[in-house]
Amino acid sequence: MKLVVLVKHVPDETVDRPLTDGVFADDLTVDREALTCRLGEPDEYAVEQAMRIARRRMDVQICVVTMGPPGAARALVRALALGADEAVHVVDDALHGSDAQATSLVLAAAVRRIGFDLVLCGTASTDSGMSVVPAMVAERLGVPVACEADAVWAGEDEVVVRRDAGPTTDDIALTLPAVVSVTERVGEPRYPAYRSVVEARGKVVRTWSLADLRIRPDEVGLGASATVVRSVTPYAGQGPALIVRGDARDAAERLASYLSEHQLI
Amino acid sequence: MQPVLVLVECDGAEGAVCVSGYRLLGMARRLGSPVAVVRRPVEPRVIAALGRYGATRVCVVEDMAEPAVGTAGAGGARGVASTAVAVHAISELAWQMSAAAVLVPSDREGREIAARVAVRLGSGIVTDAVDVFADPDGPVTVQEVCGGAYRVESVVRGTAPVITVACGSAAPAPAPAEAIAEPAVELMRVTLPEADRRVRVVARTRKPDRRPSVAAASVVVAGGRGVGSAEGFALVEKVADALGAAVGGTHAAADLGWCPHDALIGQTGAIVHPRLYIACGISGSVHHRAGIQHAATIVAIDRDPTAPIFRIADVGVVGDLHEVLPALLEELARRRNPAATEAI
Numbered sequence: 243m244k245l246v247v248l249v250k251h252v253p254d255e256t257v258d259r260p261l262t263d264g265v266f267a268d269d270l271t272v273d274r275e276a277l278t279c280r281l282g283e284p285d286e287y288a289v290e291q292a293m294r295i296a297r298r299r300m301d302v303q304i305c306v307v308t309m310g311p312p313g314a315a316r317a318l319v320r321a322l323a324l325g326a327d328e329a330v331h332v333v334d335d336a337l338h339g340s341d342a343q344a345t346s347l348v349l350a351a352a353v354r355r356i357g358f359d360l361v362l363c364g365t366a367s368t369d370s371g372m373s374v375v376p377a378m379v380a381e382r383l384g385v386p387v388a389c390e391a392d393a394v395w396a397g398e399d400e401v402v403v404r405r406d407a408g409p410t411t412d413d414i415a416l417t418l419p420a421v422v423s424v425t426e427r428v429g430e431p432r433y434p435a436y437r438s439v440v441e442a443r444g445k446v447v448r449t450w451s452l453a454d455l456r457i458r459p460d461e462v463g464l465g466a467s468a469t470v471v472r473s474v475t476p477y478a479g480q481g482p483a484l485i486v487r488g489d490a491r492d493a494a495e496r497l498a499s500y501l502s503e504h505q506l507i
Numbered sequence: 508m509q510p511v512l513v514l515v516e517c518d519g520a521e522g523a524v525c526v527s528g529y530r531l532l533g534m535a536r537r538l539g540s541p542v543a544v545v546r547r548p549v550e551p552r553v554i555a556a557l558g559r560y561g562a563t564r565v566c567v568v569e570d571m572a573e574p575a576v577g578t579a580g581a582g583g584a585r586g587v588a589s590t591a592v593a594v595h596a597i598s599e600l601a602w603q604m605s606a607a608a609v610l611v612p613s614d615r616e617g618r619e620i621a622a623r624v625a626v627r628l629g630s631g632i633v634t635d636a637v638d639v640f641a642d643p644d645g646p647v648t649v650q651e652v653c654g655g656a657y658r659v660e661s662v663v664r665g666t667a668p669v670i671t672v673a674c675g676s677a678a679p680a681p682a683p684a685e686a687i688a689e690p691a692v693e694l695m696r697v698t699l700p701e702a703d704r705r706v707r708v709v710a711r712t713r714k715p716d717r718r719p720s721v722a723a724a725s726v727v728v729a730g731g732r733g734v735g736s737a738e739g740f741a742l743v744e745k746v747a748d749a750l751g752a753a754v755g756g757t758h759a760a761a762d763l764g765w766c767p768h769d770a771l772i773g774q775t776g777a778i779v780h781p782r783l784y785i786a787c788g789i790s791g792s793v794h795h796r797a798g799i800q801h802a803a804t805i806v807a808i809d810r811d812p813t814a815p816i817f818r819i820a821d822v823g824v825v826g827d828l829h830e831v832l833p834a835l836l837e838e839l840a841r842r843r844n845p846a847a848t849e850a851i
């Protein structure tokens with residue numbers, strides 16, 4: 243069984259908070275050079291989930307994939323230390339400023355080239371946090387997708403995921419091959435043993451360019467991006483989005499409205 | 508005016524339109540003429556309500572294989588096939604009508620629909636927009652990034668951009684009276700390809716009444732010293748039970764014996780990952796905050812408006828929890844009872 247885990251190298255929030263000036267480069271992209279980056283935490287859970295599947299059966303091969311600048315290779319090394327077998331790094335100057343469409347195009351091409359039974363992703367990258375890349379990759383690959391799984395069981399021809407659906411908990415079966423994104427509720431990632439960290443240095447990281455994936459440079463990057471950022475303005479509105487005071491009944495009513503509008507109850 | 512497609516959820520009591528639907532229609536009015544896409548049969552009063560908020564057309568989509576989509580179960584418990592139905596219908600309609608934009612709510616299903624529609628249409632995608640307005644260059648979206656510290660305005664180029672709209676954005680406003688007309692209603696039947704039947708719900712379990720543990724729960728209600736007594740903590744437990752949530756506590760609460768030690772949240776206790784965290788009488792010390800930074804939405808109820816917990820809360824209720832919590836319990840009970848829910 244071939245598992246592919248999509249991982250992203252993202253700014254480390256515990257180091258650089260609060261984000262102040264210098265977060266955005268002149269072209270209004272996130273300036274990754276200026277920030278300390280790490281393997282995205284949600285993606286660590288995806289790697290951990292792959293490891294848990296591997297522990298239950300013998301035939302599992304785990305490949306981690308990232309698309310990102312040269313430094314993003316560090317995220318791969320970390321994923322290898324967490325237990326992945328091999329890694330693919332898609333890196334190309336033309337990729338700078340790619341949007342979700344371009345990212346999913348590249349990742350789908352890489353995944354197709356690697357070959358897969360199951361693609362695992364984090365729920366959302368901590369920097370852009372769009373939570374759309376997994377479904378976009380699945381749509382491009384023409385395979386079923388389930389996002390935000392709280393538990394995953396991999397069978398022979400299908401994968402079953404458990405999802406929180408408000409008043410109920412749903413078990414959803416997807417015919418393999420498939421794409422699944424996992425939440426932090428699937429289980430804490432283990433801390434890699436020193437030996438695994440050393441072993442990771444010996445594992446293979448393949449580097450692919452756009453040409454390797456038969457993608458034209460003009461299909462990706464800032465130029466192909468459908469969204470053009472016009473302005474980034476610091477926003478004073480810190481603190482709660484909603485502050486409720488006064489009579490307890492009114493407060494309760496407004497709180498309940500907020501919760502139901504946000505589909506939290 | 509070019510049509511703008513809006514995915515409207517009708518999951519409320521008795522098929523009422525969710526508030527998000529009205530809000531999306533209001534935003535869509537700024538970009539063109541709103542077309543509401545709904546996935547269940549709608550009553551005339553719902554159509555009229557959609558019209559008041561600016562819908563000029565209402566498309567009712569049905570799965571050929573499962574015509575009763577949406578009638579099963581209250582509270583929006585739908586089959587996964589209905590996600591595919593929305594993807595097909597919206598992609599098809601956007602293409603047929605040369606839609607100016609597609610707006611969907613920013614929840615889990617909405618994001619999946621948006622992602623798949625964007626791939627099919629090859630259009631740009633923007634998520635969690637808090638505001639949308641028209642510009643000669645194309646629709647402009649406003650997003651909040653870095654935890655709301657920055658607002659980013661972007662122009663979306665190309666045909667039929669797909670935009671997911673954040674839940675908490677602007678309150679819905681009805682269309683001006685002169686712009687309101689009875690929307691035209693059309694029925695659209697979708698035949699899903701076999702490929703879309705490769706995802707199916709195999710089991711659906713009502714959440715158990717037994718309380719989940721804090722670490723694994725998707726909703727956590729926690730109490731601190733402000734709860735005041737062991738008896739007071741029963742109130743926190745009642746709210747947790749009403750929400751199917753786990754009960755958590757601060758170090759102070761656990762030390763005082765008001766909650767078990769395994770309910771302790773924070774640096775020395777559990778790290779929680781819920782969708783919703785409700786802090787009652789918790790000041791929000793750094794030690795406690797270390798355990799809740801992964802909570803998606805934080806609600807804080809505290810009588811001290813300067814309590815640090817409010818700095819990280821999404822919703823702050825300033826008041827005495829001994830008054831707010833009973834009122835909240837009543838309000839939740841009222842909402843559970845559909846007869847008491849007034850139609851908008």
Ligand SMILES: Cc1cc2nc3c(=O)[nH]c(=O)nc-3n(C[C@H](O)[C@H](O)[C@H](O)COP(=O)(O)OP(=O)(O)OC[C@H]3O[C@@H](n4cnc5c(N)ncnc54)[C@H](O)[C@@H]3O)c2cc1C
Nearest residue numbers: 731732733757758773774775788789790794810811827828
């Ligand atoms: C090394 C170390 C590790 C620690 N680890 C943890 C940990 O893992 N987890 C943890 O929780 N703590 C931990 N602590 C303790 C922590 O520092 C705080 O002391 C503790 O979290 C405070 O708990 P509290 O918020 O319940 O109480 P308080 O700080 O006393 O806050 C009570 C709040 O209740 C409000 N209030 C009072 N009455 C009412 C009312 N009627 N209605 C509404 N609001 C009311 C008050 O305004 C106040 O904001 C640790 C401390 C140390 C030194």
Ligand SMILES: Nc1ncnc2c1ncn2[C@@H]1O[C@H](COP(=O)(O)O)[C@@H](O)[C@H]1O
Nearest residue numbers: 248249309363364366367372373374375
């Ligand atoms: N550049 C990338 N390289 C590899 N995986 C990615 C990349 N961007 C997003 N992903 C995957 O898609 C998930 C969701 O990302 P996003 O849609 O950006 O929130 C992440 O948790 C990753 O698993």
